[in-house]
Amino acid sequence: MTDDERIAEEVVVDGLTFVPFLKRDEIRRQVKRVASELRRDLEGKRPLFICVLNGAFIFAADLIRECGINDCSVTFVRYKSYEGMSTTGNVKQLVGLTEDLTGRDVVIIEDIVDTGLTAKQMIADIKKQGPESVRFVTLLHKPASSKTGFTPDYAAFTIPPSFIIGYGLDLDGKVRNLKDIYVIKE
Numbered sequence: 447m448t449d450d451e452r453i454a455e456e457v458v459v460d461g462l463t464f465v466p467f468l469k470r471d472e473i474r475r476q477v478k479r480v481a482s483e484l485r486r487d488l489e490g491k492r493p494l495f496i497c498v499l500n501g502a503f504i505f506a507a508d509l510i511r512e513c514g515i516n517d518c519s520v521t522f523v524r525y526k527s528y529e530g531m532s533t534t535g536n537v538k539q540l541v542g543l544t545e546d547l548t549g550r551d552v553v554i555i556e557d558i559v560d561t562g563l564t565a566k567q568m569i570a571d572i573k574k575q576g577p578e579s580v581r582f583v584t585l586l587h588k589p590a591s592s593k594t595g596f597t598p599d600y601a602a603f604t605i606p607p608s609f610i611i612g613y614g615l616d617l618d619g620k621v622r623n624l625k626d627i628y629v630i631k632e
Contacts (some may be wrong), residue, residue: 457628459617465629467610473627476602477505480583481512483600484553487581491551492517496586498568499524501557504614504622507583508541516624517626521545525564547575557614558586560607562596584628586610589623608632 457464495516498524510520523543543630552572559565565582572580587601611617612624621628 449618453626456625456631457611457621458476459620462539462617463631464611465579465631466626467605467608467626467629468613470613470625473602473613477508478512480600480602481509483512484509484581484583485513488513488515488551488553492519493553494519494521494545495553496520496553496572497522498554498556499614500619500622501522501614502555502583505557506555506603507571509583523568525568541587543572543575547572547577549580550577551579552577553581553583555596556582557585558588558610559584559596559598559601560591560595561586562592565596565598585613586615 447619449580453466453469455465495506495510495518497520506520510518521543554565554568554572556565556568559582569580569582581600582598583600584598585602587598587604588607589597589604591607609617609628609630611621612627614622615627616622
């Protein structure tokens with residue numbers, strides 16, 4: 447078994463134990479599926495991909511490469527609504543856009559849609575700038591946690607409302623580097 451195939455049975459972070467939830471091969475398959483859907487829907491367009499930092503950077507890199515759309519641009523924003531393991535309910539924009547969005551086909555790439563508050567705020571902020579279209583892509587969607595009824599245009603996975611880490615998702619800035627996604631052991 448190679449290091450790439452080896453998955454830790456448990457990961458302990460700050461005294462909390464996490465167990466495997468989604469393996470890298472499964473993640474890779476779903477990223478390819480979503481990329482294929484985006485490629486189809488964006489045919490003939492020159493999209494601007496907006497990666498939401500910090501959690502979506504790994505998903506965004508894999509997704510954009512897999513899309514294979516050469517005539518695209520990539521930029522970054524940063525919103526924050528989490529502290530530790532829970533949402534604050536307040537959405538703060540920490541890093542904003544500098545690009546002109548007028549007439550652009552915008553694709554927001556997020557790591558997780560939980561309450562939907564951040565997603566709705568981002569879309570509202572972007573629509574004020576006159577894009578041709580706005581699409582919302584997320585790695586993980588937790589519909590049971592929604593406070594807004596927001597549904598992303600594309601979701602790699604629909605998951606229950608448990609706290610997860612890995613593949614870009616963190617616990618207070620730690621363990622974003624894990625190749626698999628882990629769920630807190632209850």
